[in-house]
Amino acid sequence: MTEKLIKRNPVFQVDEINLLDSLVFKYKHVLENKQEGAVQVAQKSKYWNIVADEFNAAALNVSRPALNLKKYWENRKNNKKAELCAEKKK
Numbered sequence: 001m002t003e004k005l006i007k008r009n010p011v012f013q014v015d016e017i018n019l020l021d022s023l024v025f026k027y028k029h030v031l032e033n034k035q036e037g038a039v040q041v042a043q044k045s046k047y048w049n050i051v052a053d054e055f056n057a058a059a060l061n062v063s064r065p066a067l068n069l070k071k072y073w074e075n076r077k078n079n080k081k082a083e084l085c086a087e088k089k090k
Contacts, residue, residue, distance in 0.1 A: 009062065009064065009068060010061065010062050012072060013060070013061055015060060016055075016060050016061065016064075019055060019058055019060065020051075020055060020069060020072070020073065023051045023054055023055060024051065024073055027047050027050065027051060030043055030044060030047045031044060031047055031048070031051075045066075048066040048067075048069065048070050049066045051066065051069060052064065052065060052066035052069055055069060
């Protein structure tokens, strides 16, 4: 019986979070664009790859693919929105 273990990526460190924030801010005109056409989706994918290349070029602790960076950013953004919503309800 062979079991495949899922290897987790390391937790994002503070310096990695700050770098990701600065890179997303740099390209926010594309990454945070609300339009959902085929051209915009392809452009967002291209820019997430650019962000990943710049992120990994900084040679911090670990190399991370574009999908991991995008997912982390979306989760972080959604958590922040939930916090703000909870504060408004108080």
